[in-house]
Amino acid sequence: MKILAIDSSGLVATTALLCDDILTGEYTIHNKKTHSQTLLPMIHDMLEMAEVDIGEVEGIAVAAGPGSFTGLRIGASTAKGLAQTLEIPIAAVPALEALAFNLAGTGDLVCPMMDARRGQTYYGLYDVSGEWPEELSGQEAAPVSEVLEKINALSRPVIFLGDGVPVFREQLMAETEVPCRFAADSVRYQRASSVAVLGKKYFEEGAGMKAEKFAPIYLRMSQAERERLEQTGKKYK
Numbered sequence: 001m002k003i004l005a006i007d008s009s010g011l012v013a014t015t016a017l018l019c020d021d022i023l024t025g026e027y028t029i030h031n032k033k034t035h036s037q038t039l040l041p042m043i044h045d046m047l048e049m050a051e052v053d054i055g056e057v058e059g060i061a062v063a064a065g066p067g068s069f070t071g072l073r074i075g076a077s078t079a080k081g082l083a084q085t086l087e088i089p090i091a092a093v094p095a096l097e098a099l100a101f102n103l104a105g106t107g108d109l110v111c112p113m114m115d116a117r118r119g120q121t122y123y124g125l126y127d128v129s130g131e132w133p134e135e136l137s138g139q140e141a142a143p144v145s146e147v148l149e150k151i152n153a154l155s156r157p158v159i160f161l162g163d164g165v166p167v168f169r170e171q172l173m174a175e176t177e178v179p180c181r182f183a184a185d186s187v188r189y190q191r192a193s194s195v196a197v198l199g200k201k202y203f204e205e206g207a208g209m210k211a212e213k214f215a216p217i218y219l220r221m222s223q224a225e226r227e228r229l230e231q232t233g234k235k236y237k
Helices: 035-050 069-086 095-101 144-154 164-175 192-204 223-232
Strands: 002-007 013-019 022-029 059-065 090-094 109-117 120-127 134-143 158-161 180-182
Touching: 002 035, 002 069, 002 192, 013 035, 013 192, 022 035, 022 192, 035 069, 059 069, 059 095, 059 192, 069 090, 090 095, 090 192, 095 109, 095 120, 095 134, 095 192, 109 144, 109 164, 120 144, 120 164, 134 144, 144 164, 158 164, 164 180
Parallel strands: 002 059, 059 090, 109 158, 158 180
Antiparallel strands: 002 013, 013 022, 109 120, 120 134
């Protein structure tokens, strides 16, 4: 099965092509350009270099969220547009699970963290010592102090990764009561190859869906929605 993978949930734009069990190509960009400028050209160039026609793609795996509202919408619209045109299914891969899978085979607790702004982080806790990530705490948005309470209670060494690490590094070092370390830059950020491999697993489990059924996982309201609530005096999470 040829799977095109897309992840634009964070600062990095990344796409990959998995042909059966072979990672045929991966293209990652981490710069100041918006994902709307980079994603489709990246997909085109990667497929061209891999000598695979877009019509040969049989499924699309996309990082469904949480993450950047704009990035998730760009990834979702790209995936849905391609899937509808090609009449192929989409596999929705949790963004934090894919991040954790970057460290597959690690014996320590893995905590992917994305900057959710307003002093919060999108995070999850995973055991990746087995073949697939085992979710110990599902995807949530919370203050870093709450995340560290859960980690400290588990009493296991932990590895942090994701774009939340540079933002919260000092707090993580000061308040983590268990041995902790930070993932290397090469695996710290989103990688579409992880989305592709997990997407293949989801397709094999029958979790593929039609494009019209796919929707991003936001966890929180967008800034525009929060501002509208603030104007009405209502509370929000």
